[in-house]
Amino acid sequence: MSMNLKPQDILVVLKLVAMGNRSWSYVQLANELSMSASEINAGVKRCLAANLLLLDFKEGKNPKPALKAVEEFLVHGLKYAFVPERGELTRGVPTGYAAEPLKGVILASDEPPPVWPYSEGEVRGFSFSPLYRSAPQAALADKRLYELLVLVDAIRGGKAREREIAVSELKKRLDGQW
Numbered sequence: 055m056s057m058n059l060k061p062q063d064i065l066v067v068l069k070l071v072a073m074g075n076r077s078w079s080y081v082q083l084a085n086e087l088s089m090s091a092s093e094i095n096a097g098v099k100r101c102l103a104a105n106l107l108l109l110d111f112k113e114g115k116n117p118k119p120a121l122k123a124v125e126e127f128l129v130h131g132l133k134y135a136f137v138p139e140r141g142e143l144t145r146g147v148p149t150g151y152a153a154e155p156l157k158g159v160i161l162a163s164d165e166p167p168p169v170w171p172y173s174e175g176e177v178r179g180f181s182f183s184p185l186y187r188s189a190p191q192a193a194l195a196d197k198r199l200y201e202l203l204v205l206v207d208a209i210r211g212g213k214a215r216e217r218e219i220a221v222s223e224l225k226k227r228l229d230g231q232w
Contacts, residue, residue, distance in 0.1 A: 059104055061136050062089060062186040063097040064128075067106050068206065071119050071228065072198035078116055086195065088188035121228045128206060129221050138211040141181030146172045147190045149182055149207045151216050153200070155223050156208055160216055168207070182211060202227060 069087055070078070080098075084091040098117055101107040106124050107117035143166060147153075151160040152167030169179035172190040184190055185203060193200035205227070208220035226232075 057100055057103045059100055059106075059135065060097065062087075062093060062188075063100050063104075063106075064132065064136070064206070065089075065186045065189055065192065065203075066094060066097040067101055067119055067124055068185075068202045069192070069196070069199055070107070070117075071121070071124065072196055072202055074230075075118075087192045125225060125228050128209060128224060132206060133210045136185060136210060138207065139181075139183040140168075140211070141171075141183075143178060144169065144171045144181045145178055146170045146175035146181070147194065148177050148179065149184070149204050150212050151208060152177070152179065153204045155201050156204060156216065156219060159219055168211070182207065185210075198227075198232065 065087060066083065069083060080091045080094045083089075083094045087094070089097075098107060102109065102117055104127075105120055106127060108120045109117050146169030148157075148167050148169055150156065150168045152162065152169070165180075167177065167179040168182035169175060169177050170184040170190040170193075171181050175190065185206060189203055193203050202224070205220040205224040208216045209224070212220060
């Protein structure tokens with residue numbers, strides 16, 4: 055059976071990482087990620103097939119992120135699987151080096167920052183495609199998810215130093231050091 059991960063699957067996994075050990079429902083995830091419950095269900099199935107999520111049979115609960123596998127994929131595979139598209143100046147939500155947790159660590163240049171195009175965004179910068187179309191909205195509602203998406207974007211499209219710092223920060227978060 056052939057199976058291809060989709061960008062929204064990674065958004066689902068990152069949301070589950072951000073939630074920690076809290077229990078969740080498909081409807082809750084759908085609402086918080088601005089996706090349909092069937093999209094969440096399909097994404098969870100693909101992530102289970104890719105070993106990014108694991109079932110805990112003794113707990114009988116929903117799948118949980120397989121943190122080492124998630125780390126390996128985000129650090130080594132994501133930038134090849136989901137290459138960001140960059141574009142013109144637009145209004146949006148800062149990402150990469152222009153948002154926390156990287157903002158305070160990496161000195162900004164004089165050029166406009168990378169932003170996810172978003173009509174309600176308050177920063178002007180160069181368009182940087184989000185992992186999935188609902189990512190900006192979901193990130194603004196969940197600080198932990200926003201940080202994970204920022205780090206993932208720095209890995210997807212940052213310069214070498216940004217990627218290096220982002221990998222280090224991502225590993226801390228996957229190890230539970232928030």
